[in-house]
Amino acid sequence: MHPISTPGRPTADPRTSGPRTPRLRASSRLRRTTAALGLNAVLVGVLVGVPAAAAERRADLTPPVVTADEVMPHLDVLQRIADRSGGNRAHGTRGYRDSVAYVKAVLDRAGFRTTLHRFTHDGATSYNLLADWPGGDPEHVVFAGAHLDSVADGPGINDNGSGSAALLATALEVSKAGLRPDRHLRFAWWGAEEVGLVGSSAYVRDLPAAERERIDVYLNVDMAGTRNSGRWLVVHDDTAAAEAFEGYFAARNLPTIGIGIGGSDHVSFGDVGIPVGGFATGIDECTHAACDRVENVDPQTETISTNAVISTVWQLAARR
Ligand SMILES: [Zn+2]
Numbered sequence: 001m002h003p004i005s006t007p008g009r010p011t012a013d014p015r016t017s018g019p020r021t022p023r024l025r026a027s028s029r030l031r032r033t034t035a036a037l038g039l040n041a042v043l044v045g046v047l048v049g050v051p052a053a054a055a056e057r058r059a060d061l062t063p064p065v066v067t068a069d070e071v072m073p074h075l076d077v078l079q080r081i082a083d084r085s086g087g088n089r090a091h092g093t094r095g096y097r098d099s100v101a102y103v104k105a106v107l108d109r110a111g112f113r114t115t116l117h118r119f120t121h122d123g124a125t126s127y128n129l130l131a132d133w134p135g136g137d138p139e140h141v142v143f144a145g146a147h148l149d150s151v152a153d154g155p156g157i158n159d160n161g162s163g164s165a166a167l168l169a170t171a172l173e174v175s176k177a178g179l180r181p182d183r184h185l186r187f188a189w190w191g192a193e194e195v196g197l198v199g200s201s202a203y204v205r206d207l208p209a210a211e212r213e214r215i216d217v218y219l220n221v222d223m224a225g226t227r228n229s230g231r232w233l234v235v236h237d238d239t240a241a242a243e244a245f246e247g248y249f250a251a252r253n254l255p256t257i258g259i260g261i262g263g264s265d266h267v268s269f270g271d272v273g274i275p276v277g278g279f280a281t282g283i284d285e286c287t288h289a290a291c292d293r294v295e296n297v298d299p300q301t302e303t304i305s306t307n308a309v310i311s312t313v314w315q316l317a318a319r320r
Contacts, residue, residue: 061318082156082157088155090149107168113131116129116130140182141184148189149190154286156288158225159283182318190203190265199265204274217274219278221280226301227297228298229284233282235278237260241278279305
């Protein structure tokens with residue numbers, strides 16, 4: 001499901017038509033600069049007598065920046081899973097189960113506490129994948145999710161392998177940074193979104209009221225790499241989340257459109273009064289079709305989207 005139709009026009013694929021774009025090269029430079037700054041912060045802390053922990057905390061506040069090489073390989077894996085599973089990763093199929101197994105294995109290796117939340121729909125058992133990053137205030141949870149299932153008609157690599165990969169890359173950056181957030185961080189990959197937000201609504205339904213109360217904000221990403229989208233559709237509900245996403249895009253002169261709550265798994269959270277945020281890059285002619293393959297995802301858009309998620313998660317995790 002998706003909030004708004006975004007028609008586009010064809011352009012060259014940056015992965016096949018030439019060298020990497022300057023923007024992507026700039027990202028890796030930024031990444032090295034960020035790493036150097038982090039080191040300097042620790043050194044300065046030592047020199048001026050600031051406790052090392054405090055210096056590290058400041059370094060924590062600078063979000064990392066990923067390149068396409070840290071995001072797109074996850075989409076290649078999801079494409080291969082679909083290719084060997086009848087061309088899709090839909091609810092109740094091997095393609096969905098293999099998708100969950102892949103994401104779970106990556107997260108387990110990175111030190112996340114993963115759990116499977118089981119639900120049944122239309123005679124088929126399925127699972128939402130939850131991943132908690134150890135630490136942070138459990139009374140204040142920053143929660144980010146994306147649906148991992150596809151429709152039956154196609155592999156669903158932009159809808160929503162792209163959001164799933166953006167979240168997975170974000171989780172891996174949390175792990176690499178050894179982030180010690182003020183608020184607790186939880187990620188989710190939802191099942192059975194395409195058949196009516198089934199996985200996320202089952203999760204919210206099964207969540208005790210006290211657990212719902214602990215969720216400060218839920219962020220959703222459903223389609224992050226649409227070709228020729230040229231704009232990001234930002235959910236306007238939780239003010240801090242909307243400001244973080246819009247601030248990220250505005251700082252890079254990337255256009256946004258404000259949208260209400262609708263179209264994807266954040267509805268399940270919004271319906272019970274949990275503040276929500278997130279964004280989408282909009283549908284195109286391959287959405288819900290067999291051509292929603294990895295070639296249908298624009299690496300540059302996908303990378304920008306991923307960095308927007310990283311930046312926002314860093315910002316919200318540090319705020320209480
Ligand atoms: Zn979707």
